[in-house]
Amino acid sequence: MRKLWGRLTSVNVQKAVWGLDETGLDYERIDAGGAYGVVDDPAYRALNPNGLVPTLEEDGFALWESNAILRYLAATSPALALPDDPHARAPTEQWLDWQATSFTPAMRDAFWQLYRTADPDRRLIENSLKQGEAMAAILDARLADRDFVAGDRFGIADIALGCAAHRWLNLPVNRVERPALRRWYERIAARPAASRALGEPIA
Numbered sequence: 001m002r003k004l005w006g007r008l009t010s011v012n013v014q015k016a017v018w019g020l021d022e023t024g025l026d027y028e029r030i031d032a033g034g035a036y037g038v039v040d041d042p043a044y045r046a047l048n049p050n051g052l053v054p055t056l057e058e059d060g061f062a063l064w065e066s067n068a069i070l071r072y073l074a075a076t077s078p079a080l081a082l083p084d085d086p087h088a089r090a091p092t093e094q095w096l097d098w099q100a101t102s103f104t105p106a107m108r109d110a111f112w113q114l115y116r117t118a119d120p121d122r123r124l125i126e127n128s129l130k131q132g133e134a135m136a137a138i139l140d141a142r143l144a145d146r147d148f149v150a151g152d153r154f155g156i157a158d159i160a161l162g163c164a165a166h167r168w169l170n171l172p173v174n175r176v177e178r179p180a181l182r183r184w185y186e187r188i189a190a191r192p193a194a195s196r197a198l199g200e201p202i203a
């Protein structure tokens with residue numbers, strides 16, 4: 001049986017859940033991480049030495065890193081298949097990396113200070129929100145004249161960035177309104193396969 005390890009309040013687990021739900025594959029999700037623990041058990045560390053979630057496990061095959069899981073699902077499931085042509089495929093790779101290295105790190109301090117810190121540091125929050133706005137402006141501009149982040153159909157870049165946008169748009173702060181980003185988010189969030197991933201509070 002295919003297993004996905006990870007609590008649904010993790011944005012990285014949400015990406016894997018959404019991806020799996022788009023494929024229609026059967027899987028069992030097992031709560032792990034945060035208050036659920038599990039991630040320090042030797043058996044879990046043998047699957048994922050980082051002690052982080054998510055981890056996908058399939059008959060002796062274990063895969064961690066949420067965007068690697070999305071790429072794997074795209075490689076193995078027609079529903080999420082990427083184009084073979086390098087030019088057609090490259091934007092997906094680019095936007096996946098941008099999510100992981102730019103957009104999500106920009107908002108990380110704001111999220112941690114607002115949700116995971118007893119005595120939040122306003123300066124860290126403000127600085128992080130400023131960086132997050134810069135990233136949101138880039139994504140909004142990208143979406144001004146297109147329905148999906150990469151290519152002409154829904155794909156794994158929309159999943160990765162959709163989960164990041166879900167967090168960004170639900171932070172309890174004032175944001176600049178980004179109409180194209182908002183329209184895209186609402187369109188992809190309405191997909192049936194998004195409901196489990198995006199149905200939980202963000203923390």
Ligand SMILES: N[C@@H](CCC(=O)N[C@@H](CS)C(=O)NCC(=O)O)C(=O)O
Pocket residue numbers: 010011012013032033034039051052053054064065066067
């Ligand atoms: N780059 C990794 C990051 C994984 C990660 O940081 N996961 C967090 C949750 S979002 C985690 O496991 N935190 C510890 C915990 O939940 O116990 C990925 O994309 O999968």
